Amino acid sequence: MRDVRVREAVPTDAFSVGALHIQDERERGASVPPGFLDTFADAWLRDRARRTWLAEEPTGRPIGVLHGTRVQKLPSAHRPADAWFHVSLLFVTPDARGLGLGERLLRTLLAWAPAERVTRIQLNAVPEARTLYERVGFGTPSDRLMELRLDAPA
Numbered sequence: 001m002r003d004v005r006v007r008e009a010v011p012t013d014a015f016s017v018g019a020l021h022i023q024d025e026r027e028r029g030a031s032v033p034p035g036f037l038d039t040f041a042d043a044w045l046r047d048r049a050r051r052t053w054l055a056e057e058p059t060g061r062p063i064g065v066l067h068g069t070r071v072q073k074l075p076s077a078h079r080p081a082d083a084w085f086h087v088s089l090l091f092v093t094p095d096a097r098g099l100g101l102g103e104r105l106l107r108t109l110l111a112w113a114p115a116e117r118v119t120r121i122q123l124n125a126v127p128e129a130r131t132l133y134e135r136v137g138f139g140t141p142s143d144r145l146m147e148l149r150l151d152a153p154a
């Protein structure tokens with residue numbers, strides 16, 4: 001893992017990010033339709049609020065990705081106009097798991113956050129990954145945070 005580089009993705013990484021995304025989809029049992037890589041890359045390139053970090057081997061092979069969206073709060077008289085971040089995907093290729101790369105990607109995000117005035121990071125955790133998230137400091141949110149699902153059957 002020592003030789004693995006973690007860096008912020010640039011526009012020319014669109015297909016690498018898309019390829020990792022497809023691996024994640026397949027692992028979840030989804031079948032990816034033809035043309036999906038192009039569709040994904042176009043959407044990722046258009047999304048100006050999205051930030052993405054890649055982990056890559058010295059050969060340039062991408063083996064991990066973390067991406068999500070920074071949400072800027074509007075100016076307010078009663079609280080700081082800081083920002084929050086939603087992590088959409090954390091994925092490491094199966095051959096590279098268990099070596100600390102997921103944690104390294106998360107710690108890269110945590111190190112980036114203060115300069116971007118991000119004061120809260122949220123994500124949906126699968127049960128198997130809770131220990132990882134807890135290790136870097138995540139906890140369950142306050143009982144004030146609520147959610148309404150509009151895509152769920154009544």
Ligand SMILES: CC(C)(COP(=O)(O)OP(=O)(O)OC[C@H]1O[C@@H](n2cnc3c(N)ncnc32)[C@H](O)[C@@H]1OP(=O)(O)O)[C@@H](O)C(=O)NCCC(=O)NCCS
Binds near residue numbers: 090091125128129
């Ligand atoms: C979650 C994931 C990114 C972790 O990457 P990693 O490089 O192995 O992470 P680390 O080596 O830093 O830490 C290992 C942690 O992975 C988590 N983990 C282990 N098996 C897992 C699994 N089947 N699914 C998800 N997370 C798992 C555990 O929290 C583990 O920590 P522990 O050993 O203390 O219990 C990787 O398992 C993965 O890509 N899984 C598939 C996608 C996924 O589940 N993403 C998270 C969605 S919330």
